[in-house]
Amino acid sequence: MAKSKIIAGLDIGTSNIKILLAEKKKDNSEMKVIYQAQELSSGIRRGVVVDVEKVSQIIQILINKVRIESGQRIDSVYVNIGGGHIFCNNSEGVVAVSRADRKVSKEDVDRVLEAAKTISLSSNEEILEIIPKEFIIDGKGGIKEVEGMQGGRLEVKVLIIGCFAPYKNNLTQAVFNADLKVSDMLPSVLAVSNAALNQKQKELGVAVLNIGAGTSELAVFEEGNLIHLAVFPIGSANITNDIAIILKTDIDVAELIKIRSGSCIFKGNGKKEKIELEDGEILIFSPKMVAGIIEARVSEIFGEVNKELKKIGKQGKLPAGIVLTGGGASLPKIVDLAKKELKLSCRTWKPSGFSGLEDGLIFATACGLVLKGSEDFGSGKKDQGKMMERIKKVFQIFIP
Ligand SMILES: Nc1ncnc2c1ncn2[C@@H]1O[C@H](COP(=O)(O)OP(=O)(O)OP(=O)(O)O)[C@@H](O)[C@H]1O
Numbered sequence: 001m002a003k004s005k006i007i008a009g010l011d012i013g014t015s016n017i018k019i020l021l022a023e024k025k026k027d028n029s030e031m032k033v034i035y036q037a038q039e040l041s042s043g044i045r046r047g048v049v050v051d052v053e054k055v056s057q058i059i060q061i062l063i064n065k066v067r068i069e070s071g072q073r074i075d076s077v078y079v080n081i082g083g084g085h086i087f088c089n090n091s092e093g094v095v096a097v098s099r100a101d102r103k104v105s106k107e108d109v110d111r112v113l114e115a116a117k118t119i120s121l122s123s124n125e126e127i128l129e130i131i132p133k134e135f136i137i138d139g140k141g142g143i144k145e146v147e148g149m150q151g152g153r154l155e156v157k158v159l160i161i162g163c164f165a166p167y168k169n170n171l172t173q174a175v176f177n178a179d180l181k182v183s184d185m186l187p188s189v190l191a192v193s194n195a196a197l198n199q200k201q202k203e204l205g206v207a208v209l210n211i212g213a214g215t216s217e218l219a220v221f222e223e224g225n226l227i228h229l230a231v232f233p234i235g236s237a238n239i240t241n242d243i244a245i246i247l248k249t250d251i252d253v254a255e256l257i258k259i260r261s262g263s264c265i266f267k268g269n270g271k272k273e274k275i276e277l278e279d280g281e282i283l284i285f286s287p288k289m290v291a292g293i294i295e296a297r298v299s300e301i302f303g304e305v306n307k308e309l310k311k312i313g314k315q316g317k318l319p320a321g322i323v324l325t326g327g328g329a330s331l332p333k334i335v336d337l338a339k340k341e342l343k344l345s346c347r348t349w350k351p352s353g354f355s356g357l358e359d360g361l362i363f364a365t366a367c368g369l370v371l372k373g374s375e376d377f378g379s380g381k382k383d384q385g386k387m388m389e390r391i392k393k394v395f396q397i398f399i400p
């Protein structure tokens, strides 16, 4: 096996498409960032690729940038799939252990996982991931590593993550059209969890909330397992829109006001601020009012989080609290507001394990994708790019 590998993570976001190239050395746990860049998105609505050609063009611009500015040629990427169509379902499977000595074999594990996949999906839905929560042998549960154990009846409890297949196809096609192979496709929320959470937090009970531009994504872990996920169709772009409407100004100006003067909790002296517009006019606004707009939207997102946590009996009950990522988590005082609204310990993600990384919060998803690549490299897992190449050919048969 090679001593090092350069892995590319491509984050298809509503406001920006980001690329992160990092080098994984076999004998070093840290990833060295070789190159990172982002381009404004177009053709993506709330995390979903709605215009394949536009998205493909932006990916090509990024790949060219990588080649010119870092000298690296990329032919395959780890890519995320986001949007409100991503769903999760609990399921179970059961099989009889097949070997005469009653030892559970790898084939038994594969069969029981296959059995757990038989959930009712509508014709346009597709399974993305199947995550085992626990194995049960002859009624004894809580088992994580079941291979080699003895018994007659093997059961598994899993969490299935699925998506709306046509949206997945759009995303795959956009990447293929940019002449790239897909090494693997990960639900955004899983990518973010890879980057932002460690095993100890996952054992204790923790959540991650990635606040993007068009969506906010939540994942909850307990006893080391993903137990729930949800994607809300509200993000930081909603805040910009609210500011634009209330201050009767352009989106660009509203975005500038949010980034320069925004806060989730107002702590200033009540003085008005001014900003010079392109046409020379001066816009006077109240930072207190802006903070009020931001607080209302961010509280709405936290309200959605609380609803989901309540559904699974975890509201205010996650010992390792909640970690915030995504560009939307850059807002000052967001941690204070989260603690108040969610009644959980909270912090924003501080990237670790990546040397030379800039703009961590915005690159959290890309970091998680690269980490998936590094896991695959470490475990000697074959690149799925080749398999995807075959799928591409099948696609081309149907595409005029
Ligand atoms: N310093 C900052 N202060 C406040 N908001 C910020 C800051 N930097 C970025 N943002 C906001 O973060 C959002 C972009 O974040 P991110 O790149 O994580 O989203 P995305 O991946 O494009 O969207 P999604 O995940 O919803 O598809 C934008 O709405 C932007 O206004």
Ligand SMILES: [Mg+2]
Residues within 6 Å of the ligand: 011, 012, 013, 014, 188, 212, 213, 326, 365
């Ligand atoms: Mg995102």
